[in-house]
Amino acid sequence: MSINELIPMLGSVLELSSIYSIVTLGLVFSFRMVGFADLTIESSFTTGAAVYAVLITQTSISPLLALALAGLAGSVAGVCTALLHVKGHISRLLSGIIMMTILYSVNLQIMGKGNLQLVNTVTIFDAVPTGVRPVCMVLLALLIYAASFLLLKTHFGYLLRTCGENPSVVEKLGYRAGGFVILGLVISNALTSLSGAIAAQYYGYSDVGMGTGLIVAVFAALILGESVCSPKSIFRLLAAAFIGSILYRLAFEIGLRMNIHPWNLRIAVGLLLAVALVLKQAINRKHSKLFVGVGGI
Amino acid sequence: MIRLENINVTFGKGTETEVCALDIPALELFEGSWNNVIGPNGSGKSTLLKVICGQILSLEGKIFITGKNITGSGASKRFDYVQMIEQDPRNNTVASMTIEENLRLYAFRRGSPALSFLKSGSVAEIRKLLARFDMGLEDRLHSQAGLLSGGQRQAVAVAAVLLRNPKILLLDEFTAAIDPKTAPKLLNIVKQLAADFKITVIMVSHDLEQVINSGDRIFILSSGKVAEDIATAAAKITKAELVAKYTRVLEEEGVL
Numbered sequence: 001m002s003i004n005e006l007i008p009m010l011g012s013v014l015e016l017s018s019i020y021s022i023v024t025l026g027l028v029f030s031f032r033m034v035g036f037a038d039l040t041i042e043s044s045f046t047t048g049a050a051v052y053a054v055l056i057t058q059t060s061i062s063p064l065l066a067l068a069l070a071g072l073a074g075s076v077a078g079v080c081t082a083l084l085h086v087k088g089h090i091s092r093l094l095s096g097i098i099m100m101t102i103l104y105s106v107n108l109q110i111m112g113k114g115n116l117q118l119v120n121t122v123t124i125f126d127a128v129p130t131g132v133r134p135v136c137m138v139l140l141a142l143l144i145y146a147a148s149f150l151l152l153k154t155h156f157g158y159l160l161r162t163c164g165e166n167p168s169v170v171e172k173l174g175y176r177a178g179g180f181v182i183l184g185l186v187i188s189n190a191l192t193s194l195s196g197a198i199a200a201q202y203y204g205y206s207d208v209g210m211g212t213g214l215i216v217a218v219f220a221a222l223i224l225g226e227s228v229c230s231p232k233s234i235f236r237l238l239a240a241a242f243i244g245s246i247l248y249r250l251a252f253e254i255g256l257r258m259n260i261h262p263w264n265l266r267i268a269v270g271l272l273l274a275v276a277l278v279l280k281q282a283i284n285r286k287h288s289k290l291f292v293g294v295g296g297i
Numbered sequence: 298m299i300r301l302e303n304i305n306v307t308f309g310k311g312t313e314t315e316v317c318a319l320d321i322p323a324l325e326l327f328e329g330s331w332n333n334v335i336g337p338n339g340s341g342k343s344t345l346l347k348v349i350c351g352q353i354l355s356l357e358g359k360i361f362i363t364g365k366n367i368t369g370s371g372a373s374k375r376f377d378y379v380q381m382i383e384q385d386p387r388n389n390t391v392a393s394m395t396i397e398e399n400l401r402l403y404a405f406r407r408g409s410p411a412l413s414f415l416k417s418g419s420v421a422e423i424r425k426l427l428a429r430f431d432m433g434l435e436d437r438l439h440s441q442a443g444l445l446s447g448g449q450r451q452a453v454a455v456a457a458v459l460l461r462n463p464k465i466l467l468l469d470e471f472t473a474a475i476d477p478k479t480a481p482k483l484l485n486i487v488k489q490l491a492a493d494f495k496i497t498v499i500m501v502s503h504d505l506e507q508v509i510n511s512g513d514r515i516f517i518l519s520s521g522k523v524a525e526d527i528a529t530a531a532a533k534i535t536k537a538e539l540v541a542k543y544t545r546v547l548e549e550e551g552v553l
Contacts, residue, residue: 156411
């Protein structure tokens, strides 16, 4: 591969991984903080894309506002999943599966069809030249990561973390753990939807199937990141999520360049997740410090 | 301080497995007193603690704390003034957080701004409190709680709980998982701290030695009832006497 091919490739890897790193960040909130392996994200990612696509093609609101509303739509999905579990006492896994299924139809209703093209619409990056876009996207993702880091360093963040790691302590502090599960999923799904909306902008379309397989991909990214950057602190956990997102996308891109048949892509992704998990367990045993967040994967 | 009136907790009411877990017509615990509770398994010790901290709300009778009827208020409200240290050190602190983080977490009160940074404010008070345990914890503020020994971790839990200024402290066999050398040492420190902070303590224990040498009162529970109420503040009781009383209760219940 020549240098002329490498730079655009790295650019697109960086841009895409930054977009998807926001979903990985969502997984940190839902899975590592409140201990909820939330399958809703497979559909709430698409909800974000759908809401954004409809708003941007059918109204004249600014793309920034459309992104915010897309995030809001995702947070509603998060509330629904959390309520199924907290109030309905349905298991975490099944709550996610139920909402994922329901949202599929909701997404079709929002878009009115299975696929919505976004040709010649305004985007948040209109002002910057194409070449600088990856850098802008990385900066935007890092900004969201920084805000999340600060949030996790507040009392609220520590309570959120306690809710997943030790719910009995949350109760001793005079709170109900269920409330933090709801808030964790709200944040997680809002981030996921936001990412979906940005992805729609990047791809130039919103498709009802665009979130399929996302959960495995972000899990792979998170675990991959954690195996190279052990999450001994909140900072390192977030760093792991970001680095993992890049590594995952890089591995994916290399897989494509190695001419893996598209049919076999899922085999590659599955194997990558398995390898990352084994790697993390091996590294885990060597550490004397405890990892942050709900463990046991 | 704590007054229980006609408390009755019955599990599985109206079913074949109906069992009366607690039946206390009247009980009053005085402010700042140390109350020990012993009794065989299933005698209602844990139920008593759960009734006081609000984890069991389906009961008959009334609970008053400093004259206020709190029977209907749930655990989340009561944990503002009642705190409990459980037997398993893992239940009282968060393993991946440091000693300092655990303490600051407990120091946070509901209603304070939740978006304020956890690590703001000085550590002097925290260090001073930890120093009282004489375990070197004050120099290990950045050690993760999960890496401490059982005794150290319970000490951190006690310190954390004290930062909430509780009126009532419930100790549920809190030294049971600690080695026999550390346990009496920790108990002594907790006794001093409880006296300093004027906290009313209810300690459930299986260790008669611990019970006899500490506190103002010993309750022997049996089948949910107070079988013996021994005041030890003024008139000390010998171990032989306590063992005799306890044995009689066990015999009556058919345990022995």
